[in-house]
Amino acid sequence: MKNLFKPFIFLFLLSGLLSRAQENDLVIQEIIREVNENSQVEMLAHELMDGIGPRLVGTPEMKQAHDWAVAKYQNWGIQAKNESWGEWRGWQRGITHIDMISPRIKTLNGTQLAWSASTPKKGITAEVIILPVVKDSISFQNWLPSVKGKLVMIAMKQPTGRPDYNWEEFATKTSLEKMKADRESQRKAWNDNMKRMGYTSRTISAALEKAGAVGIIDSYWSNGFGVNKIFSSQAKKIPSIDLELEDYTMLYRLIEHGKKPSLRIHAESKELGMQPTFNTIAEIKGTEKPEEYVILSAHFDSWDGGTGATDNGTGTVVMMEVMRLLKKYYPNPKRTILVGHWGSEEQGLNGSRAFVEDHSEITKNIQAVFNQDNGTGRVVNISGSGFLNSYDYVSRWLRLVPQEVKKDIKTDFPGMPPTGGSDHASFAAAGVPAFGLSSLGWSYGNYTWHTNRDTYDKIVFDDLKNNVILTAILAYMASEDPQKSSTDQRVLPLDKDGKPTEWPKQKSPNRKGGLN
Numbered sequence: 001m002k003n004l005f006k007p008f009i010f011l012f013l014l015s016g017l018l019s020r021a022q023e024n025d026l027v028i029q030e031i032i033r034e035v036n037e038n039s040q041v042e043m044l045a046h047e048l049m050d051g052i053g054p055r056l057v058g059t060p061e062m063k064q065a066h067d068w069a070v071a072k073y074q075n076w077g078i079q080a081k082n083e084s085w086g087e088w089r090g091w092q093r094g095i096t097h098i099d100m101i102s103p104r105i106k107t108l109n110g111t112q113l114a115w116s117a118s119t120p121k122k123g124i125t126a127e128v129i130i131l132p133v134v135k136d137s138i139s140f141q142n143w144l145p146s147v148k149g150k151l152v153m154i155a156m157k158q159p160t161g162r163p164d165y166n167w168e169e170f171a172t173k174t175s176l177e178k179m180k181a182d183r184e185s186q187r188k189a190w191n192d193n194m195k196r197m198g199y200t201s202r203t204i205s206a207a208l209e210k211a212g213a214v215g216i217i218d219s220y221w222s223n224g225f226g227v228n229k230i231f232s233s234q235a236k237k238i239p240s241i242d243l244e245l246e247d248y249t250m251l252y253r254l255i256e257h258g259k260k261p262s263l264r265i266h267a268e269s270k271e272l273g274m275q276p277t278f279n280t281i282a283e284i285k286g287t288e289k290p291e292e293y294v295i296l297s298a299h300f301d302s303w304d305g306g307t308g309a310t311d312n313g314t315g316t317v318v319m320m321e322v323m324r325l326l327k328k329y330y331p332n333p334k335r336t337i338l339v340g341h342w343g344s345e346e347q348g349l350n351g352s353r354a355f356v357e358d359h360s361e362i363t364k365n366i367q368a369v370f371n372q373d374n375g376t377g378r379v380v381n382i383s384g385s386g387f388l389n390s391y392d393y394v395s396r397w398l399r400l401v402p403q404e405v406k407k408d409i410k411t412d413f414p415g416m417p418p419t420g421g422s423d424h425a426s427f428a429a430a431g432v433p434a435f436g437l438s439s440l441g442w443s444y445g446n447y448t449w450h451t452n453r454d455t456y457d458k459i460v461f462d463d464l465k466n467n468v469i470l471t472a473i474l475a476y477m478a479s480e481d482p483q484k485s486s487t488d489q490r491v492l493p494l495d496k497d498g499k500p501t502e503w504p505k506q507k508s509p510n511r512k513g514g515l516n
């Protein structure tokens with residue numbers, strides 16, 4: 001798709017839309033030409049996702065990624081550094097290998113959860129059991145000693161491994177409705193039983209661990225074929241693994257039918273003590289107004305079930321590529337262009353909150369923040385984030401974006417201030433005009449976000465290149481704008497209780513994490 005955008009360059013030259021100086025048009029033309037002819041996004045994505053892998057806070061791979069990004073920037077002649085803002089429990093994932101050894105042999109699909117304790121060197125071999133249906137917490141406490149020496153499954157058995165869209169396409173209306181009703185009553189029965197036991201899905205692991213279980217087996221289905229969400233272990237000293245739905249439900253059925261399956265699990269990991277956490281910051285100094293900033297933003301960390309390709313490898317490589325192009329074709333920007341690759345967004349926007357808290361000299365002078373963090377898709381939504389005059393300046397910056405790139409973008413002005421979700425919220429809470437460049441879905445919620453399937457093969461590079469062009473032009477236009485963007489906030493509407501909605505408050509980061 002080398003020439004994807006070429007026709008539009010000509011369209012531009014002919015249309016007379018360009019009212020800016022000739023040299024300004026040239027910047028945009030050069031950027032578009034290089035995206036079409038010499039894009040680096042595939043190579044950046046390969047090095048990051050295939051070479052370094054997932055980037056969980058506190059892991060050596062996270063640090064390796066920060067160092068890789070600094071080296072890339074320096075190689076492009078851009079000043080860059082890793083800025084430490086706190087520390088986190090250090091941990092490193094090792095090999096996970098899970099085999100059913102009885103009643104038949106089968107290697108199972110699963111992985112240890114983040115921060116899981118390691119199995120011993122020779123692994124764990126044990127029988128697997130399920131939670132009982134109990135009358136009350138006393139009967140559960142009476143059952144509890146029977147977990148000693150066992151692996152315990154703590155997730156509900158899903159009635160189907162087919163996502164709803166597949167049922168909707170093929171099932172009869174009757175069987176679809178029946179499946180949904182069965183699943184709902186099963187879910188309710190499971191939750192009611194958990195309540196009678198006196199626990200929740202978050203607290204049950206600790207109780208099982210205390211009673212002598214040797215491992216926890218969870219399964220957090222993400223409502224797609226073969227896809228599970230992989231978060232952190234709730235147990236402290238015994239390993240926790242997540243099994244994919246197919247294998248998890250098979251074990252469950254074997255147990256229900258009295259087969260007493262046994263597993264052998266090797267799930268190695270290392271504790272590394274407290275480790276420093278970083279943001280990678282790079283900048284191209286402004287020439288006319290160096291004290292004013294245009295900020296490119298994308299969190300760098302990820303969960304580690306996959307390689308964090310669409311959360312947020314794609315936002316990361318887009319911002320890196322934009323910086324490379326700006327340095328090459330717009331090396332002397334009017335305002336300073338700074339990129340932030342934040343650490344520990346996944347645990348609560350920690351890196352960006354730390355940056356906002358530690359750099360009031362920057363945050364008081366920001367022209368705009370452009371953040372991207374919801375997958376590989378081309379940008380289709382931009383909200384004014386509650387800034388009263390955002391319509392005026394964001395529209396002005398979008399003006400020279402090629403029609404092909406912006407034709408599907410829906411804007412919402414003044415919009416509402418972001419209350420969380422990604423790093424532009426950290427800036428908006430401090431009153432900084434900060435905007436999320438929101439992507440088309442590409443089944444993000446089910447198939448990639450925080451899952452074991454968030455890998456390089458899901459990246460849609462044409463959409464990334466589209467986003468590079470959009471973001472580079474927005475940054476360029478915001479930098480060149482003769483006016484400073486207004487930070488005036490809209491009057492917020494009343495909430496559902498009839499009280500005025502408040503602007504979100506700036507929050508402090510967790511600077512010492514992973515300890516509880």
Ligand SMILES: [Zn+2]
Nearest residue numbers: 299311312373
């Ligand atoms: Zn994210």
